[in-house]
Amino acid sequence: MTAKRIVAAKRDHHLSDLSFLLVQALNGLASASSLFIIAAGLTIVFGVTRIVNFAHGSFYMLGAYFGVTLIPRLLDVSSSFPMFLAGVLAAALGVGLIGVAMELVLLRRIYKVPELFQLLATFGVVLAVQDLVLKIWGPLDILGPRAPGLRGAVDILGHRFPSYELFLIAMGPLVLGALWLLMHKTRFGVLVRAATQDREMVGALGVNQALLFTGALFLGAALAGLGGALQTPKLAANPHMDISVIAEAFVVTVVGGMGSVPGAFLAALLIAELQAFGILIFPKITLVLVFLLMALVLVVRPWGLMGRPEAGQARVVLPEGIVRLQRFGRAEHVAVAAAGVILLALPLVGDAYAIKVAIEVLAFALAAFSLNFLIGVGGIVSFGHAAYFGLGAYAAGLMVTRLGLPMEPALIAAPVIAGLGAALFGFFVVRLTGIYLAMLTLAFAQIVYAVAFQWVEVTGGDNGVVGVWPSRWAGGRTTYYYLALVVVAAAVVLLRRGIYAPFGYTLRAARDSAVRADAIGIDVRTHRWLAFTIAGAAAGLAGGLFAFSKGSIDPTLISIPMSVDFLVMTLLGGVQTVVGPLVGAAAFHSIRDLLMPLTDYWRLLLGLAIIAIVLAFPRGIVGGALLLRSRLGWDDAVARARARTPA
């Protein structure tokens, strides 16, 4: 957060300058405090509800905006430190109430749904809040007033150190102490701890349960709001602060142990100091360092420094994904043939713009299909699939622009490089399950993102690289469309083959019961690892195709929102179906393309749509259609099967 100032300071100081190191450590402590306050809220909410709340970043952002709105008004009344503090607390309180609203309206309905849906629903809130914030406060950064009485600096061994930072340093332990009292001396706190330690406990609470969950959300959101409001004098409120902070808060929460407040404190210290000193030694890879730490902890000790391993569930539940493999009947063959005709004829009827959109749909369709190869078949809920899409895009783009190679080898390199990346990351990913797996995929995606973002000389940093054009023969839009169509169709057919083949069955077996699979000789990890690698390679191929259609690459291709887009496509089409993700990608991207130019509220709409899907339409388009068909009795395959088997 203080990166620029630190880099500037670094120029004038030598690493062996002890007093400088001390100041640097103090800077780290100040960031640690902020980070801790925010992450404590996230970890408490997770402990009680077992939901990883993406919207925690939105709470933080709202805290900052409430702060910059309220604090100046209060300081107008009387410019004093207590007034400043009152403003900060009011902002925190306001955000706490928003947390309560979110619990009552949304979270309450999704405690029992699969993790994938929970993560997506809370991400829907993130998107909605982003647009609302833009609407209310506008796109410009808003810096808050400085705190009366803490505007100056103190002298520390010859260095000027802002007094406000000292105040922040004190806030961390203060909040930790307050939380400790709350957790140990109040009934609410005792219940929070009990719920965190023993999931079954929560069920036994009966009526209290609803109150406990609402209370946890209030506390968690208020802490995020507090963190946001406290930042306002040094960091301007801006509409992008939610995503950046949530990534950091995830790291702290995971490293400390999900659900552990003292763990969050320790982890915040560790990470803030790692950043403060890391920037001196490896200025280029600070972001990478942080996510590497998270990845390391997840691999070695997934329950974190101070968390405890969660006992596995003995319960056998139907997995969220492809349960019954539908074989193509007459209706499906007709549908596929019709889709084929439409796709082949599209350049004849559509204009250049339609073809461009269609090419993008093709690339996304392959990416989403490969994602559901992991989720629907393997039960591997990757929250960072954009990493491999992006790796493919960058591999192809950089080969063409930096090495001057033509498109053909670049399109071969895309899946190869992405597959290698997926093999490397997947080696660790497949050792985990559930929410920890999702977090690790996210961390790896953020590492790739960070590299693309920070390694400016090669990747072009934030701006990316332009001039990623296809070879001359494929340069025409229509030709490139047909090329993409052939490549995507071949990849999809091949992947689909795998789903119906012994390999796909083995993946499903490992997903359904890893214990049983192991006990019949299946090497669960290796198969999951192969699947991860193959899906990564397919996503990379999609990324390569996309790069050439767009003519450029940039880090948004690897960003969290991109990963979420793929998840939404998959979900919209239906995670329980094989072809659903293809339909989902087409529907999602065309709707986005239609609506985006018409509205300033695309993200709001998207966010609400995600929530609506999770709450009302979890089977997606294709899953819903199949359900409808069997309800109407048109399902000849099922009907025949029923007739054959005694009920």
Next chain:
Amino acid sequence: MSLLAAEGLDKSFGGVVAARNVTFAVEAGKLLAIIGPNGAGKSTIFNMVGGQLRPDAGRVMLAGHDITGLAPRRIWRLGVGRTFQVAQTFVSMTVAENVQMALISRHGRTRAWWPDASGLYREEAIALLDRVGMSANAERPSSELAYGDVKRVELAVALAGAPKLLLMDEPTAGMAPKERAQLMELVHGIARERGLGVLFTEHDMDAVFAHADDIIVLVRGEIIAAGRPDEVRANARVREVYLGGSGGADGGPARTSATAG
């Protein structure tokens, strides 16, 4: 040389001793029962033999080879099939596909990208299901089965590996008494016909005394008695644990109708 020999197995979880110096042997063609109250450490022993848990000390020998601490999938390849106390099946697959999956694995074709798995080793799977009386249900989703039927599917899956040794952790838990007798009859028959060694545990004493060739009695991780059924029945300490002491006043073997723990 015994088919299976456990030598001095120890295992504890934190402070809880689940197995202490457990030594026993299973001969080919014979049924050995482990009995003992809830929490005695029976499942822990199964898991140490099956590879799901690594013993803190001691050795597990299969036909003279040390298999201690090997992964379950390797132990399976060496000829050990098992069922679990809480039945583990592939809930997204049909009954037949569950067995086919095991056969695919046995034939080393889990990585194959061709052909459709639904038709692979189908006859073999149906034959195995027939052996456990489940072939009529071959096409049903395994998630729809009654619990007793799930246990039978699990047995067919275990048999698909052509095992020399069968581990069955409470094979009849959750079944009606009549069904239990039938299943134990079935297991006994299969063991005889194929010369399998069987290690099983049961809370149903009727099943144990009717079918076991030998019995070991486990209490708090320790073997307190071992021998033929009549010897164990006559053992004073066993009578104390099962009939007296801890308050079983009904006179019959404790927990005859126990449910799964």
